[in-house]
Amino acid sequence: LRNANKVPEPDPLSGPEFLAWRAFLRVHATVTAELDARLRSEHDVTLEQYGILITLVGVPEMKLRMGELARRRLISASKITRAVDELERRGYMQRSADPADRRSHLAALTAKGLRKLRAAQVTHHDVARRCLLAALSERQLQQLARVFETALPGVVSSDVWPPP
Amino acid sequence: LRNANKVPEPDPLSGPEFLAWRAFLRVHATVTAELDARLRSEHDVTLEQYGILITLVGVPEMKLRMGELARRRLISASKITRAVDELERRGYMQRSADPADRRSHLAALTAKGLRKLRAAQVTHHDVARRCLLAALSERQLQQLARVFETALPGVVSSDVWPPP
DNA sequence: CAAGATTGAGAGGTCAATCTTC
C-alpha cells in the first residue's frame, strides 16, 4: 500500500470509466465461467466448442472455410484445425473439399452437431438469462446494445463479426 | 439453412436479449484480443499475467494467499502455482511464508513487479479507452455500470470479486 | 512466391496424487 502510493499510476481511468470497465470485465468473467462449467457438465462441450457450432449454424448451408471460421472465432489457423479435428471425431462436424479453391477446406455442421447445439443452447440461454439478461428490462437491454454500438459501430447489427 | 429450420431452437432469446447478449460477447472478445496482443508486444506480459499483477496492487501490502489469488482470478490452484512460478522467476513477484498458517504461502508483488505493472497500465488504459470507454459520455458510463449492477449486485462497488 | 491449411516439437494447462499443516 505504501509502495503503491510511491509509484503512482500514470494517466488513470476516471471514476466512472474505472467502475464501468471493471464491472464489464467482472460480469463477463463470472458469466463465462458459469457458462463453460455448465456446458461441460451437462453437454460435455466446452464454451469454445459451443462458439464454433453457434458460428456455423448462423451461416448459409452451415458451412464455412477453415480460415474464415478461425477469423470469426478470433483464433489461430492451427487451433481451428485441431478444434475441428476433435469436433469431426465426435461427429458434430465434417470437412469437405472447397470446389472454388482446392487449397481450401470447408467445415460443415452435421445433423448430429445441429442436435447437439440445440440441446446446448437451452443451457446457454439459461445461464445468459440468469446471470445477466433476466434482471434487465427491455429498455435496459436496448440501452446496453446502444452503448456497445456507440463504442464499436456494427457490433450490434452486423451479421458477421469481426467484419470482413 | 434448410436443416437449421427443421431443428428449431428451443426457447430462444428475445430480439433485444439476443442483440444485447451478442454485442456484449463481441465487444469483450474484440477488446481483450487487442489488449492481450498489445500487452504481449509492448511489455512481454500476457493479459492473464496482467490480471494477477493488477489484483495484487489493489490489496493491502500487495500480497495475497495463493488460494485467495486463484479464487479472485477464477483459476485453479495448480494454474496459479505455475503462473506465480513464472512471475517469480522474472522478478515481478515473491513468495513468503504465511505467519498465520504454515500450510499457506503469501504471494507478493515486488518493486520491480509494481514498476512493470505501472508501465503496462498505460497500454491497458489506452486500449480500454480506444475500444470502449472513450466513445461513451459520462452518463453512458454510469448507465453501463448501473445495468451491470442490476444484473449482478455488488459487481460495481465491491472491492473484491467474486465476493468472499 | 503468396495463401490456405496442416503438422511436429516445445511450452503451457489440467487432473489426480502427494506432502505438509491444521
Next chain:
DNA sequence: GAAGATTGACCTCTCAATCTTG
C-alpha cells in the same frame, strides 16, 4: 481427515516449418 499448495503425467495450444494450390 480436510485444507493449502505443489508436483507428475497427460493433454492441449503455439510457433515455425511444411505441403499444396492459386
